[in-house]
Amino acid sequence: MERITLAQAGNAAGQFQLAGEPVGCAPYGNGHINNTFLLSCAAADGATVRYILQAINTAVFRKPEQVIANIERVTDYLRAGNPDPRAVMRLVPTASGAHYYTDGDGRCWRMYDFIEDSLSLDRPESESDFYQSAVAFGRFQRDLNGFPADQLFETIPDFHNTPKRYRDFLAAVQQDVCGRAASVEREIAFLREREDFYSVLFDANRDGRLPLRVTHNDTKLNNVLLDRATRTALCVIDLDTIMPGFSVNDFGDSIRFGANTAAEDEPDWTKASIDLSLFETYLKGYLDGCGGAMEAPEILLLPEGAKMMTIECGMRFLTDYLQGDTYFKTQYPEHNLVRCHTQFRLVADMEQHWDAMKAIAASYTGEVK
Numbered sequence: 001m002e003r004i005t006l007a008q009a010g011n012a013a014g015q016f017q018l019a020g021e022p023v024g025c026a027p028y029g030n031g032h033i034n035n036t037f038l039l040s041c042a043a044a045d046g047a048t049v050r051y052i053l054q055a056i057n058t059a060v061f062r063k064p065e066q067v068i069a070n071i072e073r074v075t076d077y078l079r080a081g082n083p084d085p086r087a088v089m090r091l092v093p094t095a096s097g098a099h100y101y102t103d104g105d106g107r108c109w110r111m112y113d114f115i116e117d118s119l120s121l122d123r124p125e126s127e128s129d130f131y132q133s134a135v136a137f138g139r140f141q142r143d144l145n146g147f148p149a150d151q152l153f154e155t156i157p158d159f160h161n162t163p164k165r166y167r168d169f170l171a172a173v174q175q176d177v178c179g180r181a182a183s184v185e186r187e188i189a190f191l192r193e194r195e196d197f198y199s200v201l202f203d204a205n206r207d208g209r210l211p212l213r214v215t216h217n218d219t220k221l222n223n224v225l226l227d228r229a230t231r232t233a234l235c236v237i238d239l240d241t242i243m244p245g246f247s248v249n250d251f252g253d254s255i256r257f258g259a260n261t262a263a264e265d266e267p268d269w270t271k272a273s274i275d276l277s278l279f280e281t282y283l284k285g286y287l288d289g290c291g292g293a294m295e296a297p298e299i300l301l302l303p304e305g306a307k308m309m310t311i312e313c314g315m316r317f318l319t320d321y322l323q324g325d326t327y328f329k330t331q332y333p334e335h336n337l338v339r340c341h342t343q344f345r346l347v348a349d350m351e352q353h354w355d356a357m358k359a360i361a362a363s364y365t366g367e368v369k
């Protein structure tokens, strides 16, 4: 991905309606997709006002104006139901009143109010943190229950279409543009052995067990903010991929990231496993946040969502490795392969604990317990 200079960020910052003079700008956060900066401004009364400035990754989001349009609609809708300014992201307007700025090189920039006194965690520091992140994502789904899905652009077509992702992966193996396929034969075999699994959620949707909802689609722990003082659910962020989808995938992506005993890029993949206690904690928080919106057949598919998002993500990391690391930000040449290994190890461990995961989900349907 393109490296962006502070001068370029500074120029973009100047296009937005700021509360004061810019006094600092630095790269911020651990996202894998956009280029994010924290901008500090000095207001006339001496206060410091901070913003998140982002260059949208237009290799990933081909139509950034559609991303912005989705975010405008969703945040307006959420704000109408929740007046707390720290609970819903606010896009900062440019001088001309737009919500994005295209610079002379075609880069697309946007700005948000920085949500102060909040925490974005890369690992849950306690069961309670993880529970609160689940409440936030569950509420997000509940609050968007009435949102008209047909008003949303599909910002990344087929984003969680796992069968399509698998076909793309097979094509990447076939093309082998970097000559890496021979070195990952075991990883390729791992995905081939599980090819019957990839369509199970679409099958469940077709037979009526799994509704299409308005979903977030990127529910990593660092895409939710907790209040720093109370450590309770505050705000869901990273709204670039809000599209119609399956709630079990929103649940599943959180499990993939936060209920893994190892970090996503832990070099010793044997450390990766499913923490069943965190799995149950998150499930409880998510259902509490959803406030009864989920029906028993959907709840029963939560483990499938967890396994689907984990294997899909591993598949995406491996595909990117085969294609020369063009999609995800990487810090070293094997980074995507390391990430792929932790995901596959987590899938294998979920398979070992499958009956326990299914029993936990069943115990929350109101049928068993």
Ligand code: ADP
Binding pocket: 028, 029, 030, 031, 032, 033, 034, 035, 036, 052, 089, 112, 113, 114, 115, 116, 118, 120, 222, 223, 237, 238, 239, 240
């Ligand atoms: P990416 O798509 O690259 O993951 P994000 O939109 O998730 O980019 O932003 C990267 C990080 O910046 C987030 O994980 C979070 O830590 C921080 N962040 C983003 N927006 C805000 C905000 N409005 N207030 C506070 N922190 C934010």
Ligand code: GN1
Binding pocket: 030, 031, 032, 033, 034, 060, 217, 218, 220, 223, 238, 240, 241, 253, 264, 313
């Ligand atoms: C990306 O943008 P970020 O870092 O929150 C990716 C997710 C992956 C995740 C893996 C738009 O999320 O789909 O699950 O990395 N986002 C996009 O860590 O592709």
Ligand code: MG
Binding pocket: 031, 032, 222, 223, 238
């Ligand atoms: Mg993010």
